[in-house]
Amino acid sequence: MTVGMHLALVVEDDRGVQKVLRMMLEANGFRVVIADSCARGERDARSQRPDVSIVDLGLPDLDGIELIKSIRTWSPMPIIVLSARTAEAQRLGAFEAGADDYVLKPFSAPELLARVRASLRRHVRGEEPTGVLEFSDLAIDLSRRVVQLRGGGEVRLTPLEHRILETLARNRDRVVTHSQLMKEVWGPNRADTRSLRVFITTLRKKLERDPTRPKRIVTEPGVGYRLVVDSHGEDAGDIRSSD
């Protein structure tokens, strides 16, 4: 990690939060650039080419959403929203503008850091639609549509479950909105959240140890779902190419 430290851009106008973020990131091997407005954020993003951005929504000049939209026109870098806005519509808006993740204020430093790292990992890896998802106690073979339990035995996935899981896996560690998920699985104009809920429930029964306390397919309330790969081991949860 020491070679080529990641550069993080923090767009945040509150000095206290700036300080906390700087300490947190620098203590964990990031170089940090801080901007206190959308305009500066945009300028720094273009000139410094950061690896990841943490963006507050309530900024003095413009809404952070605008900055995200603007950055998305030229860069695929991970963007994490850090905001006190709790309303579902606002969270959904941020994801639709192109945010990779949304962390609520007041935030916990370890959680934010984990999200930042996860987004970086995904970005570095790129998207691989097929392969085997490995977890500590099970592996999901997307090409064979089978869940392989560590203790032996297999659980078969229905075509629909498979398609949902595949969509989530392509965007692993990242929130897939309901509409996005439904469009990919059922096709456009066939949106029905009820069906989605039911299939997520059946999928969890096959993948989770305790379906009421899901650790893999995590609900992002009001927005969508996120497939979380194991964060304990660096290798666990990575996708190996099936061929």
Next chain:
Amino acid sequence: MDVTSRYDIAAQCAANTEDGAAARDCLLVVIGSSGYDLDLIHAGKRLSEALDAAWMVVDVQTSRFRFMPDRDRARRLEILRIAASLGAEAVTLHGGSAAGAIADYARLRQVTKILVGSPTQLGWLALSQYARLAALKRLCPGIEVIAIAPRFASAHSPGPAQPTPRRRRIEHFRRRARQYFSAIAVTALCTLIAFPLSGRVDLINIVMIYTLGAAIAGLLLGRGPSALTAVINILAFDYFFVPPIFSLEVLDPNYLVTFTAMLLVALIIANLMITVRERTESAAAREHYTAALYAITRDLAIARDVEAMVTTAVRHIGEVMQAYALVLMCDEDGRIIAPQIPAGGGARPAVDTSVAQWVAAKRLRAGMGTRQFPAEKATYLPLLGSHATIGVLVVERADATEAMLPEQQRLLEAMTDQLALALERARLAELAHAAHLAAERATMRNTLLASISHDLRTPLSAIAGAGSIVAQNDFALDIHRRVTLGRLIEDKARDMSDLLTNVLELVRLESGTDVLNRDWHSVSDLVGLAIARHESRLAGWEVSTDVPGDLPLLSVDSNLMVQMLSNLLENAIKYTPPGTRIHISAQRYEGVIRLVVEDTGPGLGIDVPERLFEKFTRGRLEGDIGGVGLGLAICRAVSRLHGGEIRATASPMGGARFEIAMPHEEEPSLIEPPSSVA
């Protein structure tokens, strides 16, 4: 005669009585006897002010009143109303003789002075007026009778003549004609009966038959026709019975005495009969109106709200007046609000809102039968409250050409007053209720502020304290202590954040403007999200769940549902020691999904669990346990918004048990996956 041609009489009277008895004067103004009643009333007002006396204005309605043109009747009613508005007690007396009725009333009310108009006309009428004045003075010994002349000869010019509708005039004429015809018929009938008896009985018995006929005429017909009967009876008697028969000649002068006696007896009997009849009729009419007034008063007393009162009044007035009625309410600024539609629907008066607005502003009547806007088809009466005009009553007679009888007019006014009183009562009740609510809200707000400031300050002091220790270089904290302090700061900050969330949530729920953001959610997902919120803090507790996977989806606001479950979990964390088991379960019953959060802790610690769901109520007096007692209030608000209910009981596990019953609809069929699945 005490005829004074100046209004200075008031001052004079005042001077005269200055050194008189200490007894308070009482003034009676008689109107209707002159053409300048308005002047009389003003004189009465000045005099009463000068004497500091109570004063009343009486209008004597003798039988003549019935046959007056509508215009005159309306004018006299208007004058009475003006008198009332000037502070006089307006009274209407009924009686055969004006002087008698006034004298009786004056004695009854212990009047000291009577003001009447002085005779102005010449000829017969002047004579009758003088006679009436004399009679009044004779009948009222000890009471000063003052006759007042008009200020100006043309001080009171009659208002613009209202054309009497032609139809009405013809109707009236026909009735009179029929009566006179009947008068002649009575005489003819008497003659027919008497003629065969001629020569067999004494002439004196024939006279009796004619007298009987005159009495019957008096019983059935008016004054004029009765008088006609009396006269032609004599002519018929003379012609058919008095020798020489079939001639009006009278040979025996004795018969002239008979004729005179016959005429007088017939006239007196007729007059008596008519007087009795009129009294009976007016008593019956008054009883009818009293009954109507009683009915509306009773119904208005029962009516609870403004709408019911208006409906009641509109119905009663419509029935009694044969009219369409409508109430226009005023807002606080006295502006007319949109018309209140009577519940029965049907015909409604054509309302001119500008006239109604005028009535509301001036607090005067207008429209048909009044001086203002007389061309309007409807009558507009203000509903007067103690402070402002409450509204305007609009009445339109079903038969617009028929003027209102004075009795009806009075009844309508009385009903209007009753309605105004009732509405005022309702309005005051509303105000009192609003004030009560406002006071309650203020108390609530104060409690909320007190609780919040306490519950924000407590964690803040911990944060500030811990922060200052960490910042202090001299303390040389070891790593373990620094971590402890850091945790403390984080935990307390999170508590404050939760509290803030709850307060904001409650404000939002109670504002009532926010509709539920419903969507389909699985119970397990909701439970999972609630647990996830407290993941780190729940580490010390043993959490178990029992949520069957085949439960139907719920159409709920996930944010609120998670908040509710999370509040229950937070309570469990706060009020039970670490190591306690917390069990979350869901079951399906008929029509409801039952969500249960229970624990093995020390229990609710309150006698009436229902009270826990009230705001600012807490199970145990707060010691070190933070919170304002809003969590469960939010739970109840959320469950009720979803049509569900929440209960607190003792758990069979030994601790507290919170049970939420959420209604669920039948699950719709799911969309099948497209057939092109590979």
